[in-house]
Amino acid sequence: MDDSASPIFSARGLSKTYRMGETEVRALRGVDLDLFAGEFVVLLGASGSGKSTLLNILGGLDHPSGGQLSCRGRQLSEFDDAGLTEFRRREVGFVFQFYNLIPSLTAEENVRLVTDIATQPMAPIEALRLVGLEQRAEHFPAQLSGGEQQRVAIARAIAKRPAIMLCDEPTGALDSKTGVRVLQSLQHIHRETDALVLIITHNAAIAAIADRVLQMSDGRVVSDQRNSAPQPADSVSW
Ligand SMILES: Nc1ncnc2c1ncn2[C@@H]1O[C@H](COP(=O)(O)OP(=O)(O)OP(=O)(O)O)[C@@H](O)[C@H]1O
Numbered sequence: 001m002d003d004s005a006s007p008i009f010s011a012r013g014l015s016k017t018y019r020m021g022e023t024e025v026r027a028l029r030g031v032d033l034d035l036f037a038g039e040f041v042v043l044l045g046a047s048g049s050g051k052s053t054l055l056n057i058l059g060g061l062d063h064p065s066g067g068q069l070s071c072r073g074r075q076l077s078e079f080d081d082a083g084l085t086e087f088r089r090r091e092v093g094f095v096f097q098f099y100n101l102i103p104s105l106t107a108e109e110n111v112r113l114v115t116d117i118a119t120q121p122m123a124p125i126e127a128l129r130l131v132g133l134e135q136r137a138e139h140f141p142a143q144l145s146g147g148e149q150q151r152v153a154i155a156r157a158i159a160k161r162p163a164i165m166l167c168d169e170p171t172g173a174l175d176s177k178t179g180v181r182v183l184q185s186l187q188h189i190h191r192e193t194d195a196l197v198l199i200i201t202h203n204a205a206i207a208a209i210a211d212r213v214l215q216m217s218d219g220r221v222v223s224d225q226r227n228s229a230p231q232p233a234d235s236v237s238w
Contacts (some may be wrong), residue, residue, distance in 0.1 A: 093157030
């Protein structure tokens with residue numbers, strides 16, 4: 001990768017403090033980080049280290065308390081709620097631990113919910129093909145396994161061709177074999193698009209498939225390593 005390329009995200013001194021009555025929780029304590037197009041990044045860290053808080057702020061789901069965050073040259077940290085909503089809608093695909101599919105809609109209809117409001121979407125069936133589920137387009141979530149439902153959620157996230165894919169514990173609810181299939185879908189999407197893919201997880205085994213591995217501890221990024229030989233997803237297990 002060309003390190004002189006401008007980053008997608010650039011965070012400097014990013015902080016987040018949650019206030020609940022008298023109690024303050026400092027979830028981010030000064031994060032400095034650049035993330036680039038085309039990177040497949042795994043962010044590891046113990047429970048409570050701030051991973052989800054960072055992902056939510058990168059994805060425009062929440063505001064930082066301090067510091068600067070830019071995305072492709074714009075100061076995201078200064079966006080109001082409406083600006084963040086527009087940013088999320090246009091530029092970010094999210095995948096969460098629980099798939100949040102609409103039970104009364106088929107796989108294809110679940111993906112179509114997103115493509116109907118996107119500016120340059122792919123066809124829903126094309127997104128399902130990217131995750132190997134084009135044969136299941138007419139199936140409802142209850143007719144799909146957990147791993148298949150997660151792959152529909154990934155298809156839904158990628159269908160609007162986002163520059164950024166943010167995945168919070170995408171395999172957290174899945175066994176190893178099923179989780180590996182989900183990771184294969186994410187790896188395949190990464191190869192087929194120029195998206196920045198960021199996966200946060202407790203599961204250190206997943207780091208083997210990344211080309212960059214970040215570690216958070218106590219609200220800071222404490223390690224940032226390149227992986228010169230990322231492994232195919234089917235070589236990992238847990
Ligand atoms: N909405 C909130 N209000 C108050 N405190 C919060 C809130 N969200 C997170 N926290 C606290 O901020 C800290 C960081 O939480 P965060 O969810 O970012 O960690 P995490 O590394 O993603 O953890 P996990 O792996 O368990 O999901 C924790 O101490 C958590 O309790």
